[in-house]
Amino acid sequence: VAAAKDPDAAFFKKLDGFQPCEITELKPGKHVFAVYGDNFFKSVSYTIEAICAAPFIEEKENLRAVEAEILSKRAELSKFETEYREVLAQFTEMTGRYTKEMQEIDELLKQRNEIHASYTTIPLIKRSSSRKKSKAASKEAKEDGEVRDRKPSTRDRTKKKWYNIPLKVDKRKPC
Known part of the structure; x- marks a missing residue:
């Protein structure tokens, strides 16, 4: 169950129960084999195999070499696990920091765009909570409509200048 929750732990514990094979050479003669085990709750059967190792000298040496490598790997794996956990935490x-920074940047860009949008959009109706102000706003709207019908005043003329270029032409001077 724990291995299903943390697959990394299963990898790092893979060699914890490793026991190298015992290869014991027997001298000629009579031998007695004893097996220690707890068979109080359940009967247990063992198989002991004895073979002549003379034809398997190369395999015996290869097995010892591989098991020695496995034992050294178990020690390395223990050190690697601590390093791996530290790097994984980092x-x-x-x-998490990347996600947080990305959200903050997106929020700042959103705020910037909203501020830019406030410069480019003109509020259509000035809204207020009192009736007097709303009546005044509607009077201003009516006056704006009348102003469009009338000639522009001097105040309106100044608004029509762009880049300080006067748009009035003096009629007395010839072109």
Whole structure:
């Protein structure tokens, strides 16, 4: 169950129960074999195999070499696990920071765009909570409609200047 929750733990514990094979050479003669085990709750059967090792000298040496490598790998794996956990924690922290930074940047850009939009959009109706102000706003709207019908005043003329270029032409001077 724990291995299903943390697959990394299963990898790092893979060699914990490793026991190298015992290869014991027997001298000629009579031998007695004893097997120690707890068979109080359940009967247990063992198989002991004895073979002549003379034809398997190369395999015996290969087995010892491989098992020695496995034992050294078990020690390396223990050290590697601590290093891996530290780096994984840093990675998780950096991933969280990356997400946080990205959200903050997106929020700042959104605020910037809203501020830019406030410069470019003109409010259509000035809204207020009192009736007097709303009546005044509607009077202003009516006056704006009348102003369009009338000639522009001097105040309106100044608004029509762009880049300080006067748009009035003096009729007394010839072109």
